[in-house]
Amino acid sequence: MGRRSYSFPVLLISLLFVTISLSTLNTQVPLWLVHSYFPVWQIGLIGSSYFVGNLVGTIVANWFIGKFNAKLTYSYVCVLFAVATLGLSFSMDFYSWIFWRFLIGIACAVTWVVVESCILVTGTLRTRGKMLAVYMTTYYLGTVFGQALLRYFPTDVLYFSLVISTLMALAVLFILLTHYKLPKKKHNTFNLMPMILHKQARFGLIGCMIAGMIIGCFYSLLPAYYAHLGYNDSQVANWMIVLIISGVIAQIPVGWIADKYGKQTLLIVEMLIAIMACLMLISGLFNVVATIILGATIYTIYPISMAWACESVRKPDIVAMNQTMLLVNTLGSLIAPAFISLIMDICGDIYLFVSFAIISLYYVWVLTNNMIKNRWSHN
Template sequence: MNSVVRSTWPLLLGILLLMVGNGMQGTLLGIRGGIEGIPTLQMSFVMSTYYGGFLLGSLVVPGMIGTVGHIRVFAALGSLISAVLVLYAVAPNWIAWSVLRFIIGFSFCGVYITGESWLNAGTSNEKRGQALSAYMMVQMMGVVSAQFLLNLGDPRDFLLFVIPSVLVSLSFTPILLSAQPVPAFETNKRMSFGRLYRASPLGCIGVFLIGGVFSALFGMSSVWGAEVGMSVRQISTFVAAIYIGGLAVQYPIGWLSDRYDRRKLIMGLSVIGALAIVVVVTLDLNIWGMTIIAAIIGGVANPIYALLLAYTNDYLDQSDMASASAGLLFINGVGSIIGPMVTGWLMAGIGPDGFWVYMGVLLALLAAYGGWRMTRRRSLSAQEQGGYTLINPTATSLAVGAALDEAQSSAGADEENPQAN
């Protein structure tokens, strides 16, 4: 791992700064929206547009890279991100924010795709799994760090919008000045949804549902915090706990995933998440109780996503990895767009508890569907399953495809060397 970090540190540093900027802007908008008096339903639309832009970027940016190249796309989209982060403070209304957040979602998707292609090209096949793990860890660390930077200023002022803009601008310096060559880039076609569903019904339905959970959790958590009267410090702690929970359980869940039926783990985590939400809705918890629940829900949403990808991977040929990952990301993206809007509608109708009710219903549906699928398809043995790999719901199809390919390659290597198990 040390050699991987040494060889890819410019990219990892750049991604860390990018994620700090991205993590700040999402939470900050929810807080500032409450200060500006923007209704919850309108803020939910603002939050959804990020995922709409991200989904469009996943479809359009590969073609842009093929036309004008990595460096131009990277620099152009990076400039857009930096400008948008400042413009948020200039035009504090929901219509302008919706347009700007759509642009920033599109742009972040583009810089992720470009950065991930550099990461793939800059590491050997033997080190790619370690490089991907380091990349995902850095992403999570960046978002967690971002939450505590929110306490450096007043969200009513300009400073908190300038800080992420500066960090994003700085993030491109180590990446663009590194000695890594510009990689070759191929656009992958998406596998048909019918073929993907036949390969893994649970994978398709699951990533749609968990996309809704993830986007509601990360898109609307600061909106919910502002609505229930949390301070900036409390909101930043609450949001950070979501990511810390997701980071803490990834490796234990990965260990279990390679030894037990993944559907049981998906069901178990979904039930734990749903029960935690029942506790939130029925009990009057203080801020520390809410923070613990946030960590539990974050510890559920992140590994379920990786488990669903690993489970789908078990029923795919290695040659289908790239096209399948594009299809799964599209399904997840549609669920992510819907999540904040439905959450905002519920919050407007039944109050702040609507934030939790939506996620609880989706997790319960996922547990029920996973249980039903267990009656329709036999369980795979641990030897028949592919490997599990750390992957975040914010990853693009390029990273997902590379992670799935690495998982299958690692599983194949273990079969050839059974004494390593």
């Protein structure tokens, strides 16, 4: 028990270094590309390549853990993260940056699987929920810290990469101080299709994809949008902090409201509020307030949808459903930036928020239609 209690905070410290690195890189990469006069569609595709890496990393993570164990797998992918970030400094080339961002996406997904697996294996029924809550809080705080620290990072790609490499070395050092061991699986028991085809979980899965689509655009395209408005790198980081911290603050109260009034009803209300925020941003009205509202609504869609989908399956299927939701969320994250960046290139940057409003309106229609059908069936 002593080792477990000692290892958990050390694991979170290691995660913090990884999250800070990822947060700074997710904002800085689009800014580098804007400064190098890359078109928006290329910025979107480079952003999508990171999420393709997330998808691949999620799928292969269990194999790597079984092959090398948890600590070594985590250490190797931290090294991969550092090497891929250094690779960005080799050339400002579209195809090479797609490749390096793809590798970074794999590394990040594997670290998340390792951390979440360690928590699920060592936690008990009484402590697992609290541990996951602390984990998510650490992740979000690391994201905010990364945005806040961005102004102190060097803007040159090579020196920036060296700072990231230092943070990755610290992450490896701390993970090696833990005592986690994960059980090896003899075969992969994960089957995607039964979870996707599960009728009661369908609307929660759609919510996970919607959240992935919009949040993927937040990280891939929103920094470029602000840069095109004339904001400097520090100001862009401040806007991202406002967006992300709004989502952090909203997590607990929104979760309480979801339990009290129902997840489907809350998701409809949230989507309508998000549409209102998008219309405010399109019109240029109360941009700070609209950004706060948008962050608070969009960042809470995924946990609510996840809880809703998991309620509809048996206990033995919860892990498989969680994996399915992560994959669906990642799929949305990699598709949306590529397509929306093309729309922005053709129609203008403001169509980023037009796209958000259309996506949100679609989900409102799906949920409302489902609610009406359920009421008719009960009557």
